[in-house]
Every structure is written in C-alpha cells, then in structure tokens.
Amino acid sequence: MVYVKWVFWGTFWTVIFAFFHYTLPQHDVARITDTYEQRVDTTEAPIFWSRPETVTEGPGANRDVLFIQTFRTNERPMIYRNEDTGWGWPPYFKFDTSNLQAEAADLRSASATPQWVAVTHYGWRNEFLSIFPNAISVRAVDSPDVRIIPWFNIIILTAFAALTWGIWARWRKWRARRADPMVDDIL
Amino acid sequence: MAGLIRLIIIGGILLTIVYVALSFYSRAVRRGKLEADWNVQGRPGNMKDFVDNGLKEYEGSLRRKLILLVYVVPISVVGTIVYLTNYS
Numbered sequence: 287m288v289y290v291k292w293v294f295w296g297t298f299w300t301v302i303f304a305f306f307h308y309t310l311p312q313h314d315v316a317r318i319t320d321t322y323e324q325r326v327d328t329t330e331a332p333i334f335w336s337r338p339e340t341v342t343e344g345p346g347a348n349r350d351v352l353f354i355q356t357f358r359t360n361e362r363p364m365i366y367r368n369e370d371t372g373w374g375w376p377p378y379f380k381f382d383t384s385n386l387q388a389e390a391a392d393l394r395s396a397s398a399t400p401q402w403v404a405v406t407h408y409g410w411r412n413e414f415l416s417i418f419p420n421a422i423s424v425r426a427v428d429s430p431d432v433r434i435i436p437w438f439n440i441i442i443l444t445a446f447a448a449l450t451w452g453i454w455a456r457w458r459k460w461r462a463r464r465a466d467p468m469v470d471d472i473l
Numbered sequence: 474m475a476g477l478i479r480l481i482i483i484g485g486i487l488l489t490i491v492y493v494a495l496s497f498y499s500r501a502v503r504r505g506k507l508e509a510d511w512n513v514q515g516r517p518g519n520m521k522d523f524v525d526n527g528l529k530e531y532e533g534s535l536r537r538k539l540i541l542l543v544y545v546v547p548i549s550v551v552g553t554i555v556y557l558t559n560y561s
Contacts, residue, residue, distance in 0.1 A: 373476035382559040
C-alpha cells in the first residue's frame with residue numbers, strides 16, 4: 287500500500303511540476319541568427335501548438351508557422367515558434383505575432399558581433415516530437431550575463447504554495463477531528 | 474472572435490458560480506454574527522426581526538458590494554496581460 291501512495295503522489299506532483307514548467311514564462315538570453323516561416327503538420331502533437339483563429343486549420347491540415355532561430359549563451363541552438371495564443375490556453379493573450387517577428391528579424395546578429403536578446407517564452411523544445419517553445423517577446427540586452435529575476439513566477443508559485451498549504455492544513459484538521467475518530471469508532 | 478466569446482461564456486459561468494457561492498457564504502456568516510450580537514445585546518425583542526434588520530443593512534453595505542471584485546479582478550488581470558503581451 288505504501289508504494290501505491292508514493293506512486294500516486296509522485297505522479298501527481300510530477301504532473302503539477304510539468305504543468306507549471308510548460309506554462310509559466312521563462313527568459314532565455316540568446317542571439318537571433320535568423321527568422322523563417324515553415325509549413326508544419328501540427329496534427330503530430332497538436333497540444334504543443336497553438337490554435338489561433340487567425341489561421342484556418344481543418345483536421346489533418348498543415349499550416350505555416352513563424353520561427354525564430356537562435357543560439358543561447360552556451361552556444362547551443364534553440365528554435366522558438368512564434369504563434370498567437372489568442373484567447374485560449376495558456377492565457378498569454380498574444381496577438382502580436384507578426385510584430386514580434388519583425389522585432390526578432392531586426393535584432394539578428396552574427397556570432398562575431400553578437401546582439402544579445404532576452405527571449406520570453408513558454409513551452410518545451412523536444413527534437414523527437416518536433417515541438418518548440420512559443421516566444422512571447424524579445425528585447426535587446428547589453429550583455430549575455432544579464433540577470434533576469436522572474437518576479438511573475440515567484441508571485442504565482444508563492445500563491446500556489448500558499449493555496450496548497452491552506453488546503454493541506456484544513457484536510458489534516460478535518461481528518462484529526464472527524465475522520466480519525468469515526469474510523470476509531472468502527473474499529 | 475469565437476475564442477473571445479468562448480472565454481467570456483466559460484469565464485462568466487465559472488465566475489458566476491464563485492460569486493453566488495461567496496454571496497451565500499458571506500450572508501450566512503453575517504447571519505451567524507447577528508445572532509451572536511442579539512445574545513450579547515441582551516436579547517432585544519424578537520431575534521428574527523433583529524437579524525432581518527441587520528441583513529437588510531448588510532444588503533446595502535460596502536462589504537456586500539466587495540464581492541463584485543470576483544468579476545472585477547479577473548477582468549483587470551486579463552486586460553493587464555493583453556496590454557503587457559501586445560503593447561509593451
């Protein structure tokens with residue numbers, strides 16, 4: 287029984303962690319080498335692509351997606367997709383995809399004369415699933431060592447921790463007062 | 474446009490559930506406090522009249538209207554995110 291409990295809570299917290307890791311914004315420092323548009327089949331892993339209303343997509347259809355290709359400070363490549371999230375999930379309410387593509391194209395630089403940028407994004411890069419994080423914004427930064435404090439994530443995660451603790455404390459109190467005496471009565 | 478309509482409908486339903494639940498809860502808390510007050514004040518007259526009067530006062534109170542923040546806060550948050558994502 288104790289293993290069932292471990293597996294259950296292990297799975298539960300892994301899912302919670304993955305959810306936040308995928309959804310919350312993260313900042314990468316990178317230099318943009320190019321921007322491009324590519325036709326992709328989003329039906330392979332549909333939950334990792336947006337479903338904006340500005341493009342029409344029927345079942346089994348493929349469509350054009352904008353991409354931003356970069357090298358991060360560790361000199362490894364990172365490719366971002368650039369898609370509207372629209373009014374759907376995750377709630378970034380992004381509608382300025384074309385503007386972002388223009389800004390990204392404007393900040394391109396070669397490795398000899400790098401222009402570092404902070405890319406705010408959510409999502410995961412996975413080569414096997416061919417999925418890409420979605421870029422939310424880019425802004426130029428002075429150096430690759432810039433320190434970005436994720437205030438938004440700190441607030442959200444603190445609020446989530448407080449909520450979890452509140453539920454847990456009430457659950458424990460309820461168990462001690464009601465459930466355990468009832469079980470003791472029966473046994 | 475369909476996405477916005479879907480957000481408004483689903484969000485509206487969820488927030489209305491929260492609003493109604495909070496309203497009932499807040500009213501129940503107020504009723505409990507009024508009943509306790511009635512005892513403390515030396516049981517002036519009929520308890521039902523005392524509580525009904527108190528609840529009528531509560532209907533017009535700021536505390537009652539604060540529950541509308543259930544709608545105001547999420548709409549402001551969405552507005553702020555739309556602005557931050559697209560215009561800054």
